[in-house]
Amino acid sequence: MGFNIAIDGPAGAGKSTIAKRVAKELNFVYVDTGAMYRAIALYFLKNKLNAGDEAVAAAACENINVRIAYENGEQQVLLNGENVTGQIRTEEAGNMASVTSAYKAVRERILSLQQDLARVADVVMDGRDIGTCVLPKAPLKIYLTASVKTRGERRYKELTEKGLACNLEEICKDIEDRDFRDMNRDISPLKQAEDAVLVDSSHMTIEEVTETILRHARERMAGN
Numbered sequence: 275m276g277f278n279i280a281i282d283g284p285a286g287a288g289k290s291t292i293a294k295r296v297a298k299e300l301n302f303v304y305v306d307t308g309a310m311y312r313a314i315a316l317y318f319l320k321n322k323l324n325a326g327d328e329a330v331a332a333a334a335c336e337n338i339n340v341r342i343a344y345e346n347g348e349q350q351v352l353l354n355g356e357n358v359t360g361q362i363r364t365e366e367a368g369n370m371a372s373v374t375s376a377y378k379a380v381r382e383r384i385l386s387l388q389q390d391l392a393r394v395a396d397v398v399m400d401g402r403d404i405g406t407c408v409l410p411k412a413p414l415k416i417y418l419t420a421s422v423k424t425r426g427e428r429r430y431k432e433l434t435e436k437g438l439a440c441n442l443e444e445i446c447k448d449i450e451d452r453d454f455r456d457m458n459r460d461i462s463p464l465k466q467a468e469d470a471v472l473v474d475s476s477h478m479t480i481e482e483v484t485e486t487i488l489r490h491a492r493e494r495m496a497g498n
């Protein structure tokens with residue numbers, strides 16, 4: 275078993291930015307589990323499947339194979355052999371992932387993939403249920419959150435910098451809806467693990483959050 279760091283939290287809290295930096299600093303492998311759910315969501319979008327029907331989702335899972343590869347240290351997601359890394363970063367895929375990830379069949383499809391990655395390497399794994407379900411024995415668990423307002427503003431800035439037209443109110447509404455779905459589903463809902471360290475990044479810089487997590491990681495590693 276590698277030394278595993280689980281980072282969970284709501285959409286837009288900065289998990290992937292922070293997890294990547296922590297992984298680089300510690301020379302760990304960064305595993306983005308949201309990308310796996312997004313790849314599955316892409317299958318639904320591409321095949322125009324009814325995401326509201328659990329039986330359709332369960333049947334679709336029989337035909338879905340998600341794999342992870344690393345290219346120059348960057349995680350790549352393969353959906354049925356096709357590298358879909360460049361196609362999964364849309365709001366549409368994120369929102370669809372929030373819907374389809376509520377199904378048992380979808381979660382079971384990639385659980386062992388996630389656990390296998392953590393078994394063979396030291397990982398920083400981010401998602402919604404890593405500390406609670408995927409790696410319940412991880413020696414360090416972080417619950418990274420921020421207010422809806424802060425997360426909305428960060429997303430707004432990101433999209434406008436890319437030249438994309440967007441509306442702050444709509445973004446905040448999307449975030450609230452996604453939080454509600456992720457936190458209230460029956461299976462593996464987003465919640466802070468009892469033994470997780472809570473980090474609220476609303477008023478912290480990326481560097482401050484990274485340093486905070488690195489400090490906890492070094493303490494735990496020294497104690498291991």
Ligand code: DC
Pocket residue numbers: 285286307308309311312368371372375376400401402403404452456
């Ligand atoms: O982190 P993200 O925005 O890429 O995740 C997209 C969706 O996937 C998220 O809204 C819920 C789901 N997800 C999940 O259910 N469990 C995870 N471990 C990671 C993501």
